[in-house]
Amino acid sequence: MAIKESTLDALFNPDSIAIIGATPDPKRIGGRPLAYLQQNNYKGSIFPINPKYDEISGLKCYKNITEINEIIDLVIISLPKNLVLDKFKECAENGVRSVVIFSAGFGEVDEEGRKIQDKITLIAKKHGVRVLGPNCLGMFNVKKGVYATFSTILERETPLKGSIGFVSQSGAFGSHVFTLARQNQIGFSHFIATGNESDVDVADCISFLAEDDDTKVVACYIEGAKDGEKLIDAFKLAAKHNKPVVALKVGTTDVGKQAALSHTGSLAGSDDIYDAVFEQYGVYRAKTIEEFIDVAYACAELPIPKGNRTAIFTVSGGVGIMLADQLTECSLSVKETPQEVQGKLKKILPIAGVKNPIDTTAQINAIPNLLEDFMDTVLSSGVYNSAIVFLAFTGLDLEKIKTRINALKKVMSNYPHISLITVTLNNDKSKKMFVEHELVLSDDPTRAVNMLKALNFFREKLNQPLELKQGQDKKENSLTIQSSVLTEYESKKLIQKYDIPVTNERLATSSEEAVAFAKEIGFPVVMKGMSPQILHKTDEGLVHLNINNENDVAQIYQRLKNKIDSIQGAQFDGVLIQEMLTGDSLEMFIGSKKDPVFGQMILVGMGGIYIEVLKDVSMRKAPVSIEEAERMVNELRGSSLLKGVRGKQPYDVEALCEAISKFSQFISRFEHSIEEIDLNPMMVFEHSKGVKAADALITLTK
DSSP states (O other): OOOOSOHHHHHHSOSEEEEETOOSOTTSTTTHHHHHHHHTTOOSEEEEEOTTOSEETTEEOBSSGGGOOSOOSEEEEOSOHHHHHHHHHHHHHTTOOEEEEOOOOSTTTOHHHHHHHHHHHHHHHHHTOEEEOSSOOEEEETTTTEEEEOOGGGGTOOOOEEEEEEEESOHHHHHHHHHHHHHTTOOEEEEEEOTTOSSSOHHHHHHHHHTOTTOSEEEEEESOOSOHHHHHHHHHHHHHTTOOEEEEEOOOSHHHHHHHHHHHOOOOOOHHHHHHHHHHTTEEEOSSHHHHHHHHHHHHHSOOOSSSBEEEEESOHHHHHHHHHHHHHTTOBOOOOOHHHHHHHHHHOTTSBOSSSEEOGGGGGTOTTHHHHHHHHHHTTSOOSEEEEEOTTTBTOHHHHHHHHHHHHHHHHHOTTSEEEEEOOBOHHHHHHHHHTTOEEESOHHHHHHHHHHHHHHHHHTTSOOOOOOOSOTTOOOOOOSOSEEOHHHHHHHHHTTTOOBOOEEEESSHHHHHHHHHHHOSSEEEEEEOTTOOOTGGGTOEEEEEOSHHHHHHHHHHHHHHHHTSTTOOOOEEEEEEOOOSSEEEEEEEEEEETTTEEEEEEEEOTTHHHHHOOEEEEESOOOHHHHHHHHHHSTTHHHHTOOTTOOOBOHHHHHHHHHHHHHHHHHTTTTEEEEEEEEEEEEBTTSOEEEOOEEEEEOO
């Protein structure tokens, strides 16, 4: 037997399967995978293992794994918890390449279970065996007939072959999604439930599906990730292979996060950070199960449109208007049909609405070729990239729907690059007819709009470069600084070394130095008292603006020193003499946050006091390119202010984006040294006049 090149391939695409705990009863957990494998004509070798039997279901039954004189790709363990560890160790020591563990009672239950699970992980790493589970529903590979699962749903529903690879951190959720998809005639390439993820996790599964020839779309249900970098690498791999990833992420609230922890032992990070990571790496986040299935289905069956222009064909003027509103709200264009096209449509049906939405009226039932002629006339113009066809309740009439399906099929054969969704009420028979003719169907106009919105999301994201080529030397990757919190002066000195612009300033330790530095910088100046124990200088009255003469500088220096000396536990480091920024500028905020899952995240928002009041922030995983920085800025509700309003000149967005990118490279380089950074405000001047950090605060990891 040929040895598998990949251990994950041995797990998800095995040529030989042994079942420890196999039984002849197909209703028991140990009997179901054997029954499913035989029912679905699995072509590989099957080895039941149970010392109680000599034969099960026509197959020789073995007492233990050592009796099988060949390397086994996959072993399914269906045993009580107390027997699992010994049997798993036996598998690992006998060259088994992968194992699925159904058994529960491990890390998801208590500390004792966690210790046993950790031993399984250590043994797996030592022997190079991959483990799915424990406490998992298992997996199946539809094309190959691999059913390493005990899910009861397969007793009633035969899986359909499809190109959606589905991985779920919850077995019950996965079964629910599978059932809903099956009821809508939607098939999968693979179904994987990861359980406790003692070894193989959701990121491993996404990576496998990204490279799987039978998978076109990756759908994943995520409760949390333990290794953010690994998950990001999986998303990158999917993008590299041009495969859309659709995610349903739960644990958005404190209550939900706690439930995720108790369910699988996952570490659910900040939901805003997951949103940022999904956006950055081109993962579409569905909000509901319905949307999750719809979007995966659309991506599997439809081409990614080359633009955002959508044609609406409808038998209802009201629904046409509703669709036009919803498409526009989703940044899709409902462009009016060209005048030449309108003229042709009027010749076909004078009473039709021809501008887009295109209303065929009820005459569609009287004129057999009307729909086909209208669609051909409009789509042949080359203006549109996608289309929605609303047919009301026609899908309930099997005779009428045959005519419509034939028309739609002809249109699609002529325009295979068009993403076409038909909306009609339907029944099981009409659903099946649409699927057999490879036409995408929905029973709700709004769901169809969301499907097109998702396709256009991938149009933008799949062609977007994800890697940032960093020019900086990565050899230096730790900061050797004793303090855990740096003053503004220390913070700005540090970031200035990495080409992030800061205000012109000097640190004075005497009134004489203060006067000399003020004269050197030029009046007016700003004076700030520096103490590592006082982070919010304004609150303590340690900031003075618009100081215009030497006498005031000397007096304010002494006043600031006395103020700091009077505060118990405060150390006086000096007084910062800083240029007073003049001219028109806009305050922005650039910051970093160290997430326990994904590491350094960069935040950009409107600065000054508005960062707390408006909470208008865009976030990404560091580092980011200048192009990604620009996308971050454009996401802000206040971004229009940067473009100039009420006759003002636009601000230097180019310099701002360059500073954001450099800052992101800085925090990425010192990933483990930096806890948090605030550059607030980052002053953005008029176009071509640059940016400067007017204040900075760096907190280092203790």
